[in-house]
Amino acid sequence: MAIITIETTPFEGQKPGTSGLRKKVPVFQEPHYLANFVQSIFDALDGIEGETLVVGGDGRFFNEDAIQIILKMAAANGIARVIVGQNGLLSTPAASCVIRKYGAMGGIILSASHNPAGKNGDFGIKYNARNGGPAPESLTDRIFENTKSIDRYVTSDASDASLGTIGTQSLEDMAIEIIDPVTDYAELMGSLFDFDKIKALFASGFIMQFDAMHAITGPYATAILEGTLGAAKGTVINATPLPDFGGGHPDPNPVYAKTLFDTMFGEDAPDFGAASDGDGDRNIILGRGCYVAPSDSLAILAANAHLAPAYQAGLKGVARSMPTSGAVDRVAEAKGLSFFETPTGWKFFGNLLDDGRISLCGEESAGTGSDHVREKDGLWAVLLWLNILAESGKSVADILSAHWQTYGRNFYTRHDYEAVDTASADAVMDGLRSNLNALVGQQFGDDTVTIAEDFSYTDPVDGSVTSNQGICIVFESSARMVVRKSGTGTEGATLRLYLETYEPDASKHTVETQDALAGLISVAEHISGIRARTGRDAPSVIS
Numbered sequence: 042m043a044i045i046t047i048e049t050t051p052f053e054g055q056k057p058g059t060s061g062l063r064k065k066v067p068v069f070q071e072p073h074y075l076a077n078f079v080q081s082i083f084d085a086l087d088g089i090e091g092e093t094l095v096v097g098g099d100g101r102f103f104n105e106d107a108i109q110i111i112l113k114m115a116a117a118n119g120i121a122r123v124i125v126g127q128n129g130l131l132s133t134p135a136a137s138c139v140i141r142k143y144g145a146m147g148g149i150i151l152s153a154s155h156n157p158a159g160k161n162g163d164f165g166i167k168y169n170a171r172n173g174g175p176a177p178e179s180l181t182d183r184i185f186e187n188t189k190s191i192d193r194y195v196t197s198d199a200s201d202a203s204l205g206t207i208g209t210q211s212l213e214d215m216a217i218e219i220i221d222p223v224t225d226y227a228e229l230m231g232s233l234f235d236f237d238k239i240k241a242l243f244a245s246g247f248i249m250q251f252d253a254m255h256a257i258t259g260p261y262a263t264a265i266l267e268g269t270l271g272a273a274k275g276t277v278i279n280a281t282p283l284p285d286f287g288g289g290h291p292d293p294n295p296v297y298a299k300t301l302f303d304t305m306f307g308e309d310a311p312d313f314g315a316a317s318d319g320d321g322d323r324n325i326i327l328g329r330g331c332y333v334a335p336s337d338s339l340a341i342l343a344a345n346a347h348l349a350p351a352y353q354a355g356l357k358g359v360a361r362s363m364p365t366s367g368a369v370d371r372v373a374e375a376k377g378l379s380f381f382e383t384p385t386g387w388k389f390f391g392n393l394l395d396d397g398r399i400s401l402c403g404e405e406s407a408g409t410g411s412d413h414v415r416e417k418d419g420l421w422a423v424l425l426w427l428n429i430l431a432e433s434g435k436s437v438a439d440i441l442s443a444h445w446q447t448y449g450r451n452f453y454t455r456h457d458y459e460a461v462d463t464a465s466a467d468a469v470m471d472g473l474r475s476n477l478n479a480l481v482g483q484q485f486g487d488d489t490v491t492i493a494e495d496f497s498y499t500d501p502v503d504g505s506v507t508s509n510q511g512i513c514i515v516f517e518s519s520a521r522m523v524v525r526k527s528g529t530g531t532e533g534a535t536l537r538l539y540l541e542t543y544e545p546d547a548s549k550h551t552v553e554t555q556d557a558l559a560g561l562i563s564v565a566e567h568i569s570g571i572r573a574r575t576g577r578d579a580p581s582v583i584s
């Protein structure tokens with residue numbers, strides 16, 4: 042065994058996006074590609090010698106190969122101990138939990154989340170800091186700078202670690218601890234919720250279906266829901282993580298989680314339905330014959346979190362990403378909670394959580410989380426919903442309609458135009474940007490634009506400023522359209538159009554979402570020219 046230095050040259054385009062670096066698997070398989078990025082991470086950190094690092098991923102194709110490369114490089118870089126999930130598995134929220142619990146300096150998470158996997162699918166890598174949360178922009182910027190000038194990395198010629206064996210092994214002077222990926226996370230969940238109440242709910246005949254989409258949450262959901270909480274065997278479907286996620290697209294939305302939607306809207310539907318994504322940080326919630334839009338779910342959790350033991354004393358405050366609907370704002374206002382609006386991506390919640398300004402946060406893209414970890418957490422949200430259902434004795438549909446009755450309904454939809462030509466996507470964004478001033482005061486139908494801006498965020502904790510985070514156009518009626526370019530795609534560009542109106546009148550709450558938003562949808566096309574410029578006549582995904 043020896044530590045060796047390998048000469049290398051920079052790769053173009055190793056800039057982390059919304060959530061780490063994501064590329065096609067064959068790109069990551071190019072010699073030195075992953076190693077360059079990993080060395081750039083290590084070089085961006087201060088004093089890593091003697092520290093503990095957590096490593097794990099969502100089990101997609103190339104996961105174990107990547108972990109072997111990382112382990113050897115960690116040893117060569119002087120890291121003292123690496124904690125790895127058995128077989129290289131750790132959901133994103135579990136990795137966050139493990140980093141915090143064992144006082145690690147941080148973790149490397151291997152995932153491209155909701156992006157498809159397999160030989161020609163996507164792969165991803167991101168670094169999470171000591172607080173368990175995604176590296177802040179200042180650190181990802183440093184990593185990116187390093188990737189542009191890297192000329193060597195260090196590794197070891199030792200043989201591969203055995204990722205399947207729980208226990209401690211060594212590689213050079215470094216200890217590798219293989220842990221069960223579920224245990225620490227399951228214990229944390231047990232400390233937050235009233236498991237006895239949820240057990241009693243299942244014992245009373247409550248039926249649930251959880252679609253793990255052949256991704257990482259299978260083992261977690263099976264252990265907690267079926268194991269600890271006594272849900273019927275078979276509650277968790279597609280429970281085995283597969284390297285290609287069974288050929289599916291583990292993004293839990295009405296299109297990619299269609300089987301679950303069909304079940305929940307079909308005859309004899311279960312009481313409760315849920316699904317998570319590739320790396321386990323997202324969740325969707327359904328009731329019998331009803332779907333809870335993620336923005337509504339965030340608002341409902343904010344309004345009812347006190348029903349679970351961990352949040353009994355009330356929330357410190359709440360936050361949402363800018364494109365997320367304003368439903369949670371209304372809860373914050375009614376309850377007198379402090380409220381923050383951040384750019385898209387979980388990294389912006391970290392400071393607010395660390396500083397004790399908020400205890401709950403979320404995004405429209407099916408991500409909700411709290412201060413228990415520093416990532417969004419799919420199964421946590423499902424368990425909080427279960428706790429609320431068990432405590433209130435109400436159905437999902439009843440909770441949803443009662444919420445709208447109290448707070449009014451924010452009709453909300455997101456239209457994604459995936460894999461469009463990058464130049465056309467840029468033309469849409471540039472067109473909007475150059476027209477912002479002229480838009481204010483313009484009338485469309487019977488509504489008038491009051492605000493037109495490119496969203497910029499000043500972190501209230503460290504004062505850092507993040508600009509160009511999406512075009513946000515607000516109308517007098519409080520209707521809103523937002524246009525952003527996705528930072529997680531790997532093919533061309535993806536444009537996201539987010540649309541929202543507010544309806545206080547309960548007699549109008551049952552209108553179909555796309556119908557309620559039809560007027561705004563055509564105004565948004567008129568203003569943005571997305572369809573005209575991209576040549577698409579409809580979105581790829583409507584959620």
Ligand code: VG1
Nearest residue numbers: 059060154155386404406527528529
């Ligand atoms: C998307 C979502 C964003 C989320 C991010 C990572 O980013 O819109 O809300 O934080 O994915 O989620 P973008 O830039 O493509 O819009 V995950 O579950 O992929 O880690």
Ligand code: CO
Nearest residue numbers: 154318320322
């Ligand atoms: Co994810």
